[in-house]
Amino acid sequence: MxxxxxxxxxxxxxxxxxxxxxxxxxxxxxxxxxxxxxxxxxxxxxxxxxxxxxxxxxxxxxxxxxxxxxxxxxxxxxxxxxxxxxxxxxxxxxxxxxxxxxxxxxxxxxxxxxxxxxxxxxxxxxxxxxxxxxxxxxxxxxxxxxxxxFSMMLSAPNLKVIHLTTHVGLRKAIDMINPERTHKVINLADETLKNAGNSNPRIAVCGINPHAGENGLFGEGEEEEKLIPAIKQAQQEGINVEGPYPADTLFFRAARGDFDIVIACYHDQGHVPIKVMGLEAGVNITVGLKxxxxxxxxxxxxxxxxxxxxxxxxxxxxxxxxxxxxxxxx
Known part of the structure; x- marks a missing residue:
C-alpha cells in the first residue's frame, strides 16, 4: 500500500x-x-x-x-x-x-x-x-x-545528515556533545532508516576537530572523549557505524554512496553540504518522535x-x- x-x-x-x-x-x-x-x-x-x-x-x-x-x-x-x-x-x-x-x-x-x-x-x-x-x-x-x-535530519539527493546539536553557539555545541547524546543519535539514525526499509544502514560520524583530531594533533581530545566511546558501544550492539572521520572528505564519500547517512556534530557542519547541493532540493526532517x-x-x-x-x-x-x-x- x-x-x-x-x-x-x-x-x-x-x-x-x-x-x-x-x-x-x-x-x-x-x-x-x-x-x-x-x-x-x-x-x-x-x-x-x-x-x-x-x-x-x-x-x-x-x-x-x-x-x-x-x-x-x-x-x-x-x-x-x-x-x-x-x-x-x-x-x-x-x-x-x-x-x-x-x-x-x-x-x-x-x-x-x-x-x-x-x-x-x-x-x-x-x-x-x-x-x-x-x-x-x-x-x-x-x-x-x-x-x-529527537534530532534534526537534513536530506538532499544522495545525502542524508543528522545532527548531534543544532541551534546553539559553537562553543556551547561542543560542550553539549557527550557519549550519551552521540549514542542516542546513532540509534535514531539506525532506527529511522531501518523503519524506512533499509535493513543495514551504513552510518558515519564526523569528527569535531579538523581531520577528526588527527590522533590528538588538533583539539583537546574531543573525539576520544565524546564520540569514540559511543561509536564502539553502537558497534558492539550490531549497528553498522564508523568514524569519526574528517568532515572535509566524509560528505563527499557519503554523496558518492559509501554511507547512507552522516552524523554531524554541529549546525553548520551538517547544513553547509546540504545547502550547497541546492536550496530547492533540501528537506528538513524531524526524527525520534514517539x-x-x-x-x-x-x-x-x-x-x-x-x-x-x-x-x-x-x-x-x-x-x-x-x-x-x-x-x-x-
Missing part, C-alpha cells in the same frame, strides 16, 4: 497554499504515495486560482473519505480562515490556524490514519501572536508527542514578500513529500 501523507497548509498568508497547489499539479506524486492536505479548502481554492493549476478542490471531514485521484486536491477542511485573508501579513488568525493544522496532523498520525506528516512553512511571529509560544514545528511536534529525545512519527518539511520560510504572486517554487515541497514517502514506516 502506498503511504498516506498528510500535508499541513502552513501559514496561509504565505506561499504554503501556492506551493501545495503547484505540487499537486505534478501527477507523479500520486504514483508513490497518497497525499491530502490538512488546512482550509477555501484558501487552497484561492491558491489554485492564483497558480492557474485548474485542479479540483474537494473538502473532506475524515481521511477515509479521500480517494487520492490525480487532478484533485482533497482537503481535510478545518474551516478556520476566510479566503479574504491578506497575503504577506503577520496574522494572529493565520498563526493559530497553522498551529491547528499541525495539531490535527499529529492526532491523525497517533491514530495511525496517516503514515507521515509533510509541513508547509509557518510564521513564528504569527503563531506566537496567537499564543502558541514555540520556536517552530519541531518543538510543537515534540510536545504533542511527549518526546524529549510512535515512530516522521515529519518532513520544506527548507524555506513563508516568503511573505512573494505570496500571492504565483512565483513561489514548489520543488522543496516535492522533495519533502518524496522523503515523507521514503521514510514513512514500512
Amino acid at each position: 502506498k503511504p498516506i501523507i498528510g500535508i499541513t497548509m502552513g501559514d496561509a498568508a504565505g506561499v504554503g497554499p501556492e506551493i501545495i497547489a503547484k505540487a499537486f499539479a505534478h501527477e507523479s506524486i500520486f504514483a508513490t504515495g497518497r497525499p491530502f492536505v490538512i488546512g482550509d479548502a477555501a484558501l487552497i481554492e484561492r491558491a489554485v486560482t492564483v497558480t492557474q493549476t485548474e485542479l479540483n478542490v474537494v473538502s473532506v471531514t475524515d481521511v477515509t473519505e479521500c480517494v487520492f485521484e490525480p487532478g484533485t486536491i482533497e482537503v481535510l477542511d478545518l474551516r478556520l480562515l476566510l479566503d479574504t485573508l491578506p497575503f504577506g501579513e503577520v496574522s494572529e488568525e493565520a498563526g493559530n490556524a497553522a498551529f491547528r493544522y499541525v495539531e490535527k496532523a499529529v492526532e491523525l498520525a497517533k491514530a495511525k490514519k496517516i503514515n507521515a506528516i509533510c509541513t508547509a512553512p509557518l510564521n513564528k511571529e504569527a503563531m506566537q501572536k496567537a499564543g502558541h509560544m514555540y520556536p517552530g514545528h519541531t518543538e510543537i511536534l515534540a510536545e504533542l508527542t511527549e518526546t524529549t529525545d 510512535g515512530g512519527i516522521v515529519r518532513t518539511s520544506v527548507d524555506h520560510g513563508t516568503a511573505f514578500d512573494i505570496a500571492g504572486k504565483n512565483i513561489a517554487d514548489e520543488r522543496s515541497l516535492l522533495a519533502a513529500y518524496r522523503d515523507a514517502v521514503e521514510l514513512a514506516p514500512k
Whole structure:
C-alpha cells in the first residue's frame, strides 16, 4: 500500500497554499504515495486560482473519505480562515490556524490514519501572536508527542545528515556533545532508516576537530572523549557505524554512496553540504518522535514578500513529500 501523507497548509498568508497547489499539479506524486492536505479548502481554492493549476478542490471531514485521484486536491477542511485573508501579513488568525493544522496532523498520525506528516512553512511571529509560544514545528511536534529525545535530519539527493546539536553557539555545541547524546543519535539514525526499509544502514560520524583530531594533533581530545566511546558501544550492539572521520572528505564519500547517512556534530557542519547541493532540493526532517512519527518539511520560510504572486517554487515541497514517502514506516 502506498503511504498516506498528510500535508499541513502552513501559514496561509504565505506561499504554503501556492506551493501545495503547484505540487499537486505534478501527477507523479500520486504514483508513490497518497497525499491530502490538512488546512482550509477555501484558501487552497484561492491558491489554485492564483497558480492557474485548474485542479479540483474537494473538502473532506475524515481521511477515509479521500480517494487520492490525480487532478484533485482533497482537503481535510478545518474551516478556520476566510479566503479574504491578506497575503504577506503577520496574522494572529493565520498563526493559530497553522498551529491547528499541525495539531490535527499529529492526532491523525497517533491514530495511525496517516503514515507521515509533510509541513508547509509557518510564521513564528504569527503563531506566537496567537499564543502558541514555540520556536517552530519541531518543538510543537515534540510536545504533542511527549518526546524529549529527537534530532534534526537534513536530506538532499544522495545525502542524508543528522545532527548531534543544532541551534546553539559553537562553543556551547561542543560542550553539549557527550557519549550519551552521540549514542542516542546513532540509534535514531539506525532506527529511522531501518523503519524506512533499509535493513543495514551504513552510518558515519564526523569528527569535531579538523581531520577528526588527527590522533590528538588538533583539539583537546574531543573525539576520544565524546564520540569514540559511543561509536564502539553502537558497534558492539550490531549497528553498522564508523568514524569519526574528517568532515572535509566524509560528505563527499557519503554523496558518492559509501554511507547512507552522516552524523554531524554541529549546525553548520551538517547544513553547509546540504545547502550547497541546492536550496530547492533540501528537506528538513524531524526524527525520534514517539510512535515512530516522521515529519518532513520544506527548507524555506513563508516568503511573505512573494505570496500571492504565483512565483513561489514548489520543488522543496516535492522533495519533502518524496522523503515523507521514503521514510514513512514500512
